[in-house]
């Protein structure tokens with residue numbers, strides 16, 4: 617649920633602006649966020665909020681007092697069109713030192729390097745401007761595009777779970793990790 621963020625600020629790359637998604641982005645999100653092909657390897661089908669994105673911005677229980685979320689959710693805006701064509705999250709952030717990553721891009725824009733461009737910027741932000749020490753992702757072994765994104769962004773393949781459960785679906789999945797030390801080492805070489 618997109619409600620509140622502790623550290624979120626906008627980030628920029630050559631083609632993209634990564635920024636807080638707003639209710640005014642709901643029409644852009646509706647064009648792709650509920651599509652079936654986005655969820656082939658997501659571990660579950662699209663939920664109500666993903667099919668009707670305006671629901672993501674409405675707190676269903678406004679009377680419940682919540683702690684501010686420590687998670688990051690960026691909408692990926694394509695500068696050329698001004699549309700939000702992706703979402704990238706660092707979620708399940710624990711003790712300001714660990715978080716999981718997940719990303720989705722509108723299918724008509726797959727294989728143009730957009731997710732890699734966004735993920736590289738987020739990795740740089742996380743390891744230069746926050747205290748996080750580990751980013752982690754689980755990726756279905758059949759998800760070629762996502763496995764490529766992990767490799768291109770320098771994540772280390774740490775293991776493969778056989779017949780495991782990713783969210784609600786059973787599959788073989790890879791676990792990738794990227795430590796702050798890995799990032800510092802890779803940047804020292806460049």
Ligand SMILES: CC(C)(COP(=O)(O)OP(=O)(O)OC[C@H]1O[C@@H](n2cnc3c(N)ncnc32)[C@H](O)[C@@H]1OP(=O)(O)O)[C@@H](O)C(=O)NCCC(=O)NCCS
Nearest residue numbers: 654719720721726727728729730731732755760761762764
């Ligand atoms: C995974 C996903 C975010 C990748 O986004 P993207 O913008 O297409 O990624 P990129 O273009 O940066 O990199 C993907 C690479 O994989 C390649 N690729 C993607 N699908 C492929 C396929 N079926 N066969 C071969 N190569 C493939 C692309 O050509 C690209 O190649 P490159 O490394 O030579 O550039 C996108 O496919 C998506 O939204 N999938 C649905 C949601 C999802 O599965 N998210 C990840 C959950 S772990």
